[in-house]
Amino acid sequence: MTDLKLIEYLESFMTESRRDRFLEVLEGRTRHFTVATEDVFQLHNTSAVIRSCDVFGIQDVQVIEEQNAKRIDREIAMGAQKWVDIHRYHSVKDCLKKMKQQGYQIVATTPHTNDCLLHEFDATKKSCFFFGREQQGLSQEVLDEADCYLKIPMVGFTESLNISVSAAIILQHVTTQLKLSAIPWQLSEQEKLEKRFDWAKKSIKTFDEILKRYESSKNSVT
Numbered sequence: 532m533t534d535l536k537l538i539e540y541l542e543s544f545m546t547e548s549r550r551d552r553f554l555e556v557l558e559g560r561t562r563h564f565t566v567a568t569e570d571v572f573q574l575h576n577t578s579a580v581i582r583s584c585d586v587f588g589i590q591d592v593q594v595i596e597e598q599n600a601k602r603i604d605r606e607i608a609m610g611a612q613k614w615v616d617i618h619r620y621h622s623v624k625d626c627l628k629k630m631k632q633q634g635y636q637i638v639a640t641t642p643h644t645n646d647c648l649l650h651e652f653d654a655t656k657k658s659c660f661f662f663g664r665e666q667q668g669l670s671q672e673v674l675d676e677a678d679c680y681l682k683i684p685m686v687g688f689t690e691s692l693n694i695s696v697s698a699a700i701i702l703q704h705v706t707t708q709l710k711l712s713a714i715p716w717q718l719s720e721q722e723k724l725e726k727r728f729d730w731a732k733k734s735i736k737t738f739d740e741i742l743k744r745y746e747s748s749k750n751s752v753t
Contacts, residue, residue, distance in 0.1 A: 533724040540745050541731040553730055557723045559588040563716040567593035567626055567661045569669055579695035585611035587702040595620045613733050623672050635659040636678040641669050643680035652681060654708035662694050
């Protein structure tokens with residue numbers, strides 16, 4: 532269990548506006564949806580997807596690096612990698628297995644014979660949205676395991692969108708619908724405490740020193 536007194540002690544070293552901002556953002560965070568990128572080649576695309584996840588309140592991002600293992604582009608992510616939890620996988624199989632174990636339906640974002648248009652998507656279902664490589668799209672393994680095929684309606688001559696644009700459009704729509712629903716989509720109180728501790732740790736430069744002082748004072752009292 533996360534120590535609330537410790538969190539409050541750590542937050543006392545931040546500005547009041549910073550603390551308030553953390554609490555405000557946490558109220559909009561969810562694990563009802565998550566996003567998985569499969570072997571995206573262009574570094575800025577993965578980074579931009581992570582940024583969109585932060586903007587729309589998605590707490591977890593799954594990054595599959597079976598062929599393309601690269602670091603996150605900090606400039607494009609604009610610090611979003613600090614606020615969302617990035618989970619890396621060396622194989623599609625491992626990611627699919629983990630998502631199913633956690634109760635997510637697998638949503639393949641790709642045109643398909645039995646696809647679902649974005650405005651028809653049921654946002655009440657716990658879902659992991661898979662986005663594929665820039666040229667090839669999603670692997671056959673993801674398509675075979677998918678519970679749903681999701682498509683953004685398009686009426687122009689261009690038949691595809693950049694992966695980061697697609698992710699932003701989909702996340703904006705499904706999170707808006709989610710917040711209009713009656714289902715419990717927010718993080719649990721324990722999860723919020725864990726993120727407050729994590730974000731404080733990432734925000735305070737002298738974190739280790741402050742933590743030692745706290746533990747020392749706590750031990751002296753006991």
